[in-house]
Each structure stands twice: as structure tokens, then as C-alpha cells.
Amino acid sequence: MPARGLERDGIAPYVFLAPLLVLLIAFILYPVLMNLVASFTEWKGYGPMKWIGLANYRAMLADAGFWTSLWNTGILVCYIPVSVVVTVFVSALLREGLPGWKAYRAILYIPNLLGLVIIGVIFSVYLRDDGPLNLLLTWAGGPKLRFLTSPWLAINAVAVIKVIWIHLGFGLIYFLAAMNGIDAGVYEAALLDGAGFFQTLWRVTVPSIRFAIEFWVVFNFIEVFARMFSLIYTLTQGGPGYATFTLEYGIFSQGFQKFRVGYSSAWSTVLFLFCAAISFAQIRLMRRSHV
């Protein structure tokens, strides 16, 4: 593109951007900044705001629910490497060419289409103590598992559904596309050198799709920190107790169920810091991959 001055297009680009920018400022930027202000106040979400300094933050640090929410997020994060290993491994197997893969691909993609509310409602029935999955387990001679009523199982069930189950088909298509971009000659060379499947995977495939893997990790961090609410709301409502609370759900619970908006804004600040860090990581990755 010929360089002809920075403002060559005059005012037109600003006009084209105006709708986006107005919406962004009103619905995203201003809310994020106002949360920060609200976190220093006592406020019900309506009526007057009363400045109380750091009291909300002190209360938050003394709140067991807050620490449980962080801990739960940590558990969810632990599933991200699992997701990477499983999806990359299965994709590598599929890359070898498997008859009938196209049909599998369409089926495995279905969960990704359904939306978190539908998925949450489906699993809220499917995983009940007397639900279909437990019936199958007992038929198979296994134990009954309290997926949604035992705290430890509940958060792990949420993690498996969100990090593994929903995105499996999506991940396979994504990594297969990335692997298709690898020069076939590299594989032939590896074959000539007598490299086995695992060696090829580790030495050739994984380094070649490093960007895709990094994107996948960042994408999953976004999902875990910023896209959990609708699933938790419909699947467990945060329960049992605080067992499936995340920061998002805590903000909802404190702000919209208990009307402690000032206090919930302190949680928002913590969530904001995490998301800002993830966002920076994503931008760095995007800029690096477009060099």
C-alpha cells in the first residue's frame, strides 16, 4: 500500500468507526471504569453511592466465597493443558487419514453449536443423582456418582463439560486446519529418518503448530475466566454451597441477587485484572502471528 500521509482518508474512517466506538464506550469502556469507582462505595445498584474507601476489598479478602471462587477457577485452569493434549493428540491421529472422519467431525461439532444455556439445562438433568448417566453407571455395575451434589465432583463436572466436552469438535477442526498448513515434505523427511508416530508428533507437528496451540490456550483462558456464567447459572447455580462459584458467578450473586453492587464491584476489579492480562497476552499473540 503506498504511503501517502497518515490522514489520507480524511474524516471517512472516523465516520465508519463511529457506531462501533459509541457502542464500545457506552457499553464496555464506561462500565469497566465505573466498576472501579463503584468498588470503593457502598451501593445497591440504584440510589446514592456512599464512599467507603477500601472496605469492600477488605471484606472480599475475608470472604471464604471469594477464595473458593478463585480456587474453582484454578481447577478449571488445570483442565486447559488436558484439553491441549487431548485435542492435539486426537487431531494428530486424524491427520494420518481416517475413513469416515467427515461424519465424525460434524457430530463432534454439535455441542459447540448449542449454547451454554441449553447445555447447562441438558446436563442439569443428565447428571442428576437419579438421572440417565447414573442409571447407566449402575447398570454397568459401577457406583452412583453425585455429580452435581458433591462439591468436588460438581466443579470437576463443570470443568469437563466446559473445557473438554463442548470444544472437542471445535478443537479438532482447528488443529487439523493448522496441521494441514504444515509442509508435507517435512513429514516425508521425518518418515525417511525412521521417526515413529510420537516422535513425529513431538518433533515436527507440535513445533509447527505452536501458534495454534498458544491461541488455543489463550482461548481457553478466556472461556474459563470470562465465559462461564451461563453454564453455571443453568447447571449448578453456583452450588452446592460455593462449590461451583467463579468470579463471574460471584459478581452475579452479590450484585444481582443480594444487591451488594459496591461489594460485587470489588470482585469485578479482580476479574478485570485477570481479563486484562489475558487480553494483553492475546493481543501480543495476534500481532506476532501477523508479522
Add this chain to the structure above:
Amino acid sequence: MRSGSSLAAGWRVLVQVLLVVLVVASLLPLYSVIAASFKTADEYVTSPFLPPRAPTLDAYAYSLVSARLLQYAVNSLVLVPVGLVLYLAVCIAAGYAFGKMRFRLRLPLFLLVLFLTIFPQLLLATQVFKLTSLLHLTNTAAGVILSWVAYFSPFGTYIMTTYFRDMPYELVEAARIDGASPTRILVQVMTPLAGPMIATIAIIGFQSMWNELPFSLLILQNQGSRTLTLGIAMMRGEFGLRVPILSAAVVIAMAVPLLLFLLFQRRVTLGVTAGAIKG
């Protein structure tokens, strides 16, 4: 499992088995909800998993009429397309500006858009609610549509930007020499050429809005104005609601995204890689 490019036969069988297991794991929850939706409440209690003995549409009739799902579906089928048109207009215009135009604030503004793409809706919810009530948009279609377009546009803009940026610059230059205004270049030259990518973000936008919960939960407080997704989320919380009725509601709500997928399968799965990887 020795050879690199062609797997041994035994290994191949193992992969097939693995895939079948994954497919079963993906479909079993969906099967069970579909099976339940054709049962009576009594049959579900005694047999929650097996196929229905005497399939009945009672649960569908109940959820469509008494549980007002038909009304919610109509609401969604009005709100989402209107939102989608606005979303496309916003994303195409902004994507073109970022992708093909020169202006001083291009990079800082683009980075701002990227930065704001991922923030969770709950982080914004309080103020979005305050804003909509300030503008008297609570319980209105306009309120929820604006919040959707605002929240989902940054990602669509990003995808359109990468697409427009990779288009040959000569197209713009030629139109400019012909004396076309920037608006004409965008509407009559670039937008038609960007058709495939517009279809992709249309599908992404449709899915996002169709499945959206937090903003509709806060803004649409009249029962009559609920979207399908919101209606189902609220049904889930109703005490003592029978499983077949809830299941029928879920199947009805699944129908639209699944139909879309059947019609546009290739484009939907292509969207997976849109704007994601380059190198």
C-alpha cells in the same frame, strides 16, 4: 504404531474405537434429552434413559403453549435478525476502516477494540443495566439489541479487519480513481467482495445472540418479552417442573442452531479458523 505417515492396522482400529467413544460421549446427553421429551412424566420417573415406550407430544404442546415457548421463540426470531443486521453493518464499516483506510488513530483504536473484546458480560452488567434504564430501554427490544451489538461487534470487527486487510489494495485505488466516494467504495465494491467472510461472521453473530443470557436476563424483565434462551434458563429454575417438559423446551431451542448447521455446515466449521491462525 511404528510408521510415521501410515499407522499400523491395530493402531487404526484403536483410533476408530476412540472416535466412537468420543461420539457416544458427545451424543448421549443429547439423546437422553430427546428421549425424555417424548415421554410422559410418569414414564420418565420409572425409565429416564430408554427410548420412550409410547412416544407422546404432550410435553411439546405444554411447553409451547402453557410454558409460552412459542411466544419466546417469536421474540427471538424478531430480536436476533434485527440485532444481526445492525451487527453486520457495524462490523463491516469498522472492519473496512481498520483494514483498508489510513488515519492517525488507526492502531491505538484497533488495539482498544481488541483489548475490549474479551471482557465478561458480568463485568459490564451493572452499568449496562443502569444505562438501559437511564435511556428508558429496560424491557425493550432496543435495549437488548443495542447491548448485544455492542458486546459482540468487537470480535466481528476484528475478523472483518483481517479479511479486508488481506484484499488487494488496487481494488480501492481503482474505485477511487473512478471518483467513487469512500461510502460507495465500501458499499458497492468492498462489501460484495467480502461476501464469504460476512456470511461467516453472520453465523458467529447469530449464534452469539441466539444463545445470549446475561444481558437479556437483566434487561428483559417482563415474562412476555423473554427470548427463547432466557425462557429456558428461567424454566430450569422453576420448582417442580417436570423433566419431559423441560426436555421438550430444550429440543425446541436446539432446533434452530442445528437446522442452521445442517444448512451451512461448511461455512460454520470454516468459521472456526476465521481470524485465528495465520502463521
